[in-house]
Amino acid sequence: MSSKQITGAEIFLECLKKEKVDTLFCYPGGVVLKIFDVLFDQKDIRCILPRHEQGGVHMADGYARSTGKTGVALVTSGPGATNVVTAIATAYMDSIPIVVFTGQVPTALIGNDAFQEADIIGITRPCTKYNILVKDVKDLAQCIKEAFYIASTGRPGPVLVDLPRDVVTNKAEFHYPDKIKLRSYNPTVTGNPRQIKQAADAIAAAKKPVVYIGGGVILSGAADEVRELAELTKIPVTHTLMGIGGFPGTHPLSLGMLGMHGTYYANMAIHNSDLIIAIGARFDDRVTGKVEGFAPDAKIIHIDVDPTSIRKNVRVDIPVVGDVKHVLVDLNKELRLVKEPWDAIRKSWLKQINEWREEHPLDYDHSEEVIKPQFVVEKLYEVTGGDAIIVTDVGQHQMWAAQFYKYDRPRMWLSSGGLGTMGYGLPAAMGAKVAHPDKEVFSISGDGSIQMNIQELGTAVENNIPVKVVILNNRYLGMVRQWQELFYAERYSSTDLGSTPDFVKLAEAYGAVGLRAEKPSEVLPVLKEAMKSKKPVFMDFVIDRYEKVFPMVPAGAAINEMIFGEEKKKVEKKLKAVK
Amino acid sequence: MKHIISVLVENKFGVLSRVSGLFSGRGFNIETISVGPTLDPTVSQMTIVTSGDERILEQIIKQLNKLIDVIKVADLAEKEFVEREMCLIKVNAPSEQRAEALRIADIFRARVVDSSQKSYTFQVTGDEKKLEAFIELLRPIGIKEIVRTGKVAITRE
Ligand SMILES: Cc1ncc(C[n+]2csc(CCOP(=O)(O)OP(=O)(O)O)c2C)c(N)n1
Ligand SMILES: [Mg+2]
Numbered sequence: 001m002s003s004k005q006i007t008g009a010e011i012f013l014e015c016l017k018k019e020k021v022d023t024l025f026c027y028p029g030g031v032v033l034k035i036f037d038v039l040f041d042q043k044d045i046r047c048i049l050p051r052h053e054q055g056g057v058h059m060a061d062g063y064a065r066s067t068g069k070t071g072v073a074l075v076t077s078g079p080g081a082t083n084v085v086t087a088i089a090t091a092y093m094d095s096i097p098i099v100v101f102t103g104q105v106p107t108a109l110i111g112n113d114a115f116q117e118a119d120i121i122g123i124t125r126p127c128t129k130y131n132i133l134v135k136d137v138k139d140l141a142q143c144i145k146e147a148f149y150i151a152s153t154g155r156p157g158p159v160l161v162d163l164p165r166d167v168v169t170n171k172a173e174f175h176y177p178d179k180i181k182l183r184s185y186n187p188t189v190t191g192n193p194r195q196i197k198q199a200a201d202a203i204a205a206a207k208k209p210v211v212y213i214g215g216g217v218i219l220s221g222a223a224d225e226v227r228e229l230a231e232l233t234k235i236p237v238t239h240t241l242m243g244i245g246g247f248p249g250t251h252p253l254s255l256g257m258l259g260m261h262g263t264y265y266a267n268m269a270i271h272n273s274d275l276i277i278a279i280g281a282r283f284d285d286r287v288t289g290k291v292e293g294f295a296p297d298a299k300i301i302h303i304d305v306d307p308t309s310i311r312k313n314v315r316v317d318i319p320v321v322g323d324v325k326h327v328l329v330d331l332n333k334e335l336r337l338v339k340e341p342w343d344a345i346r347k348s349w350l351k352q353i354n355e356w357r358e359e360h361p362l363d364y365d366h367s368e369e370v371i372k373p374q375f376v377v378e379k380l381y382e383v384t385g386g387d388a389i390i391v392t393d394v395g396q397h398q399m400w401a402a403q404f405y406k407y408d409r410p411r412m413w414l415s416s417g418g419l420g421t422m423g424y425g426l427p428a429a430m431g432a433k434v435a436h437p438d439k440e441v442f443s444i445s446g447d448g449s450i451q452m453n454i455q456e457l458g459t460a461v462e463n464n465i466p467v468k469v470v471i472l473n474n475r476y477l478g479m480v481r482q483w484q485e486l487f488y489a490e491r492y493s494s495t496d497l498g499s500t501p502d503f504v505k506l507a508e509a510y511g512a513v514g515l516r517a518e519k520p521s522e523v524l525p526v527l528k529e530a531m532k533s534k535k536p537v538f539m540d541f542v543i544d545r546y547e548k549v550f551p552m553v554p555a556g557a558a559i560n561e562m563i564f565g566e567e568k569k570k571v572e573k574k575l576k577a578v579k
Numbered sequence: 580m581k582h583i584i585s586v587l588v589e590n591k592f593g594v595l596s597r598v599s600g601l602f603s604g605r606g607f608n609i610e611t612i613s614v615g616p617t618l619d620p621t622v623s624q625m626t627i628v629t630s631g632d633e634r635i636l637e638q639i640i641k642q643l644n645k646l647i648d649v650i651k652v653a654d655l656a657e658k659e660f661v662e663r664e665m666c667l668i669k670v671n672a673p674s675e676q677r678a679e680a681l682r683i684a685d686i687f688r689a690r691v692v693d694s695s696q697k698s699y700t701f702q703v704t705g706d707e708k709k710l711e712a713f714i715e716l717l718r719p720i721g722i723k724e725i726v727r728t729g730k731v732a733i734t735r736e
Contacts, residue, residue, distance in 0.1 A: 125597060126604050130647045133592070150647060184589055184650040308641040311634065 005171040008137040009034040012101070012168070015144040017044055018176045021072050023063060023434055024048070025056035029076020030116060031103035031165040048434065048463050051455035053080050055427040057087030058453065060098045062431025065414045066389055068221065070097040070152050071431065077103040078116030081162075082123065086421060088158045089127040093418025094242060095219055097156035099147045104164040107135055121162055129157030137170040142177060149180050154187025155306040156219055187305060191322035191330060198318050199277070199301045200334035206275035206299075208349045209235045212258065215242030215417065216280015216304060216324045218410045223247065225328035226279065232335055234346040236353055238266040240281055241402055244413040249406035250386075255353070256362065259287035260553045261399045264360035264562055267553065269353050270295055271560040278302045280324040283313040284418075293558030303327050360551065360564060362403055370544045371520050373397060373472045376527075377404035380442065380470060383527045388440040389414065389432050393425035393449030395479040397472040399549040401444040423452025429467040430460055440468070440531065447473040447500045454506070460536040461511040468530045468537045474545045475500055482548045486563075487555075507538035516540040581610070582636055583662060583732050586625040586643055587651040590616065594648045598625060601646060607631065607639050611664075611729030622650065626731045655732050662732040665704045667692065668714065671721035672699045680720055687713045698723060 006014075012035055016024065023046045028036045039047055050056035053075045060071030075084055081102040091098050105114040121133050130150045134143045140163075147159040203209060217226055223246050230237050230253050237247040238255040247254055255266035270276065276298045281287070288294040294314060301318040302310050310319045320327050364374040377400050380388075386406055392398040392415040407413045414432060416424040429443035450471055460467055481495040504514030513535050517526040523541065530537040550565035588594045595614060602609050610628040617624045629639060636654065643652045655662075672680045672694070680699050684691065689703035703713050707730070714725065 121593065122596070125593075125600055135592075182647070185647050306645070308638065308645050312638060 003173055006174050007034065007038075007171050008140050008163070008168040009038040011137070011140050011172065011174050012144070012163070013038050013042060013045075014174050015141055015176060016072065019070070019144075019148050021045055021070075024072050024074060025050055025059045025063075025431070026074040027053050027056055027076065027080060029078075029080050029103060031077045031105060032074065032163070032168065034165075034168045035074065035163075046434075048459065050427065050459050052453065053083035054087045054423070055453050055456040055459065057084045057098065057100055058090065058424055058427035059431035059434070059456075060100070061087065061091045061096050061424075062391060062414055062428030063435045064091075064096050064098050064431075065094075065428070066411050066432035067435045068219075068411065069435075070099055070148055072099050072101075074101040075103070076116070077105055077120075078118045081118050081120040085123060085127065086419075088124055088160065090416050090419045090421040090424060091158040092127045092129065094215060094416065095156050096158065097151040098158045099144075099151050100158060100160045102160060102162050103168075104133070104162045106166045107164045108166070110164065120160065124160050127158075128160050129155075131160040131162065133162045134164070134167050137167045137172040140167060140172070141175060145177050145180050146182070149182075150185065154185075155216075187323075188307075188321050189323045189326055191303070191320040191327035193330070195318060195320045196327065196330050197334060199303075199320060199331055200338065202275055202299055202301060202318060203233055203235070203277065203335060204338045204340055207345070208273045209233075209275040209277060210255070210269050210273045211235050211237040211247075211277045211279065212239075212270065212281055213237060213243040213246045213279045214240040214281025217243055217246035218280075220280060220305070220324040221410070222280070222325035222328050223410045225325055225332060227251075228332050229277075229328060229335070232332065232342065234342045234350070235277070236269060236350065238262070238270065240284070240287055240417070241415060242417040243281060244402060244415075245407040245410040246280075248408040250408055257402055259284075259559065260289070261403070261549050261551065262287075262553075262559070263362055263403075264551050264564075265353055265356040267551075267559040267562060268356045270298075271558070272352075273298045276300045278304075279328070280304060282309040285313070288313060289553045289557055289559040289561075293560075303331075364547075364550075364565065367544065368520060371517060371523060371541055373400050373474075373541070373543045373547055374404045375520060376470060376472060376523055376541050376543070377401055377444065379523050379527055380444075381405045383524070383531055384440055384442070388412070388442050389429075389436060391415070391425050391429035391432060391441065391443045393443070393445040393452075394420045394422045395446040395449060395477065396474075396482060396547070396549050397444050397446045397449075397478070399479075400472070403549075422446075422449040425449060425453075426460075426467070426469060427453050427456045429469070430456060430465045433465050433467045443467060443469045445469055445471050446478060447471055447475060447503075448477045448497060450503075451500075457507065457510045457512055457536060457538070466534055466536050468533070468539070470539050471503055471541060472543050473500060473503070473540050474543050474547070476545060478547075479549070485548070486552075503538050503540040507536075512536040512538060514538050514540070516542070518542045580632065580636075581628060581630050583655040583660070583730060584627045584629060584640065584643070585653045585655055585732060586627060586649060587617070588623050588625060589648040589650065590621050590623040591648055594623070595625075597646055597648060598627075598643070601642055602629070602639075605638070605642065607635065611727075613729040613731055615731075626729070628730050653734075655734065659735040660732050661735060662706050662730050663704055664707065664710055664730045665702065665728045666710050666714075667700060667702055667726045668717060668722060669693075669698055669700045669724040670717050671697065671723060673697055676720050680717070683713070683716045683720075689713065
């Protein structure tokens with residue numbers, strides 16, 4: 001090794017190159033100027049300047065979700081750092097690998113309430129997988145290596161690295177460790193063979209099994225293994241909001257989504273099952289409904305890389321800790337040895353499920369006069385041939401996007417599931433588009449959500465990132481309004497957005513394309529026009545203001561106690577029963 | 580149910596706050612916590628007394644294990660162990676009560692670490708029961724102040 005001394009800023013750049021980072025979402029400020037100065041001369045990494053730091057980190061998140069690679073962002077100290085907290089928490093709740101670098105005041109000033117100082121390590125401790133304050137330029141390379149390693153292994157998550165100004169300006173020799181070993185961090189990869197054997201036995205013995213997959217299947221790249229398991233044993237598969245694309249949505253064994261806005265047949269199948277095979281899912285309360293009423297007769301197999309997910313919310317009979325893909329490869333091996341006539345065994349269960357499917361298919365009231373949001377999503381599916389990356393914001397539109405578009409592959413669906421962050425859609429879509437310039441990327445947003453990070457349209461235009469934004473415009477904070485209609489005696493407190501801006505003009509003001517549809521007949525032409533555009537597009541779909549998301553499991557009810565759109569009376573009766 | 584959990588952690592900046600933040604953030608209870616160095620200067624030892632049912636305890640242990648800086652977690656309830664706590668107690672000791680105070684201290688093998696005309700400060704070490712009994716006996720005399728270290732524990736060979 002030469003003993004050449006380089007600055008912390010140069011070390012930073014070298015480390016990113018070693019990690020094969022090709023895109024950096026970065027916003028400058030005083031204490032990180034040295035880094036920006038170094039970035040100015042290089043060509044290896046594309047630097048994208050968002051309009052707000054939150055947007056920048058959501059972009060890194062969208063980049064990570066759509067590729068499986070680690071997303072990277074850099075912001076300044078103080079307000080730059082505090083601006084990214086929501087985006088970091090969003091990634092944390094959904095286990096997304098990102099590394100966020102924040103500037104910090106010089107080490108000698110830390111704790112002095114210096115100008116633009118924030119204790120970002122303290123602030124983000126509960127919403128990062130790990131965070132590191134680098135105190136000496138000599139440790140910088142090692143810390144960055146650790147950050148990337150921790151973010152991307154085990155149960156992935158965001159890691160924050162805080163860089164005091166003197167660490168960035170001081171010099172040291174650059175040496176990047178090839179391998180890293182932390183005595184206190186050794187995620188379990190392979191599952192215990194005894195547990196896997198037990199799981200296989202339970203599957204062979206089950207009469208009414210259901211596979212329930214979550215985001216872990218996407219994160220571990222286990223979609224093929226899930227499919228093999230389902231097809232081999234003829235077990236139907238339901239997915240969470242995060243598990244969308246972990247099993248083909250068009251597959252005959254797919255039950256669609258379960259939980260609060262899941263399908264009737266998925267929830268009935270889970271409720272009446274005698275075995276649940278939970279894979280990379282965490283039994284969130286939006287999925288289980290009332291925990292005491294959840295799947296009363298089912299044995300539960302739970303496969304997850306994170307032992308804390310197991311037995312956190314529900315009882316588990318056969319826990320298997322390990323990377324989902326590894327465990328499924330082993331489990332499928334066991335199951336191939338089982339010589340059961342799977343088709344015959346499963347016949348009556350699948351017949352029962354089909355009856356449920358016919359009883360209450362996913363549907364909505366069609367209309368010739370007013371645009372139904374579900375219709376827009378269906379048409380989008382048609383126009384894109386089911387092949388676009390779909391990113392969402394949070395609200396009713398998110399649920400319609402989950403219900404009425406069919407996702408056949410992983411990483412085509414990006415949505416803030418755990419934190420439910422309005423404002424995620426546009427910037428995350430941009431991150432995905434940057435990583436996949438040849439793919440169509442659509443954000444399905446609400447008129448409320450889009451206004452939470454609308455400024456990023458400027459970034460999209462400036463950097464030529466042609467994302468297409470479907471705004472399902474109901475002039476309401478629709479999801480909240482829905483709860484008020486159903487559970488708060490139609491008292492619409494603070495949910496009527498009244499006048500939303502003219503999204504068409506707004507798009508044009510930014511130099512993007514603005515389109516509008518006000519009648520059902522205009523939906524398809526607008527979508528087709530957007531598909532053709534080489535620029536970012538805002539599509540304003542003026543939809544039925546009063547449309548609601550159904551089916552729905554009211555908060556506090558068990559998941560078989562669903563309410564449907566067409567039966568308002570039943571709604572009221574069920575609600576009384578719940579109270 | 581009370582549990583004593585022994586945790587080995589990296590001796591790094593901010594680790595105590597990660598551990599205590601975990602407890603407060605998830606609504607787990609900490610009764611006492613003590614931290615000190617070990618034979619290996621890069622490793623610290625924490626002894627945490629907590630309470631909760633079996634499910635909560637399982638979560639506490641798993642969550643502690645999940646923290647990046649935690650090297651090892653042991654629930655001492657699964658093992659034979661010795662526990663000790665030290666306590667400093669300042670009691671009223673005007674002339675008519677001095678003898679009585681010393682007599683009680685003697686029974687518990689407490690040492691006088693400070694004395695003034697009107698008070699004694701005792702140092703006593705033992706398990707929880709012993710400390711509680713000592714405090715109860717001193718109470719009628721008049722306790723001015725108590726400072727306790729929290730428990731430390733070690734497994735038996
Ligand atoms: C940052 C943030 N604030 C508040 C909420 C609570 N919330 C959930 S959905 C929703 C309404 C969203 O409105 P819009 O984006 O118009 O979507 P719609 O439900 O109308 O489709 C609100 C306020 C949230 N999820 N995120
Ligand atoms: Mg809306």
